[in-house]
Amino acid sequence: MTPSNTDISNAEWQLMRIIWTHPGLTSRQLIDDAQSILPWKEGTIKSLLHRLLQKNLLRQDKTVRPYAYYPTLSQKEALDHSFQDLMQRVCNKQRQMIISQLIADNDLTQADCQDLMQQLRDKLKTAPQVIDCQCPPHQCTCQSHCP
Numbered sequence: 714m715t716p717s718n719t720d721i722s723n724a725e726w727q728l729m730r731i732i733w734t735h736p737g738l739t740s741r742q743l744i745d746d747a748q749s750i751l752p753w754k755e756g757t758i759k760s761l762l763h764r765l766l767q768k769n770l771l772r773q774d775k776t777v778r779p780y781a782y783y784p785t786l787s788q789k790e791a792l793d794h795s796f797q798d799l800m801q802r803v804c805n806k807q808r809q810m811i812i813s814q815l816i817a818d819n820d821l822t823q824a825d826c827q828d829l830m831q832q833l834r835d836k837l838k839t840a841p842q843v844i845d846c847q848c849p850p851h852q853c854t855c856q857s858h859c860p
Contacts, residue, residue: 719786719794721770726791727751728761732771733788739779805844806855 721729731746732738738746744758762782765771770791774781786794800808816829846855 719768719770719791720798721768721791721795724753724757725761725765725770728758728765729770729784729791730788732782732784736783737774737781739781741779743782804846804848804853804855806846808844 728743728747731743735742735746740759740762743762744755747753747758748755762771766773769785772783772785774783799811803811821829846853848855
């Protein structure tokens with residue numbers, strides 16, 4: 714079963730993090746875990762579980778009682794979808810700005826920095842000189858559409 718909607722709200726993401734860390738939890742265990750770190754009522758957590766099931770982001774194992782919950786996509790896959798959604802919302806010419814901001818705003822180890830620098834060196838070998846704007850006219854500030 715593939716997810717029908719990979720848009721995950723912040724609240725759903727919090728619950729998914731618990732499930733990614735501990736797949737196979739029952740609803741009671743999920744509620745207890747969530748309430749130990751978040752100020753949510755049981756009904757809120759049950760609603761979130763229901764939404765995640767409707768989006769096919771979770772599957773319910775009904776062969777055991779109580780039911781166990783498992784993610785249908787990995788955390789990396791969900792992050793990839795979220796990042797691609799973000800990148801589709803901005804002009805191709807502004808993507809570097811977003812990547813730079815991510816690097817500037819987040820702590821990275823020296824090994825992380827070395828890895829990123831190697832990725833950039835590899836990317837540089839095949840990178841074009843110019844990236845074209847893909848935006849429809851009047852939806853971008855890069856001036857590519859102006860006469």
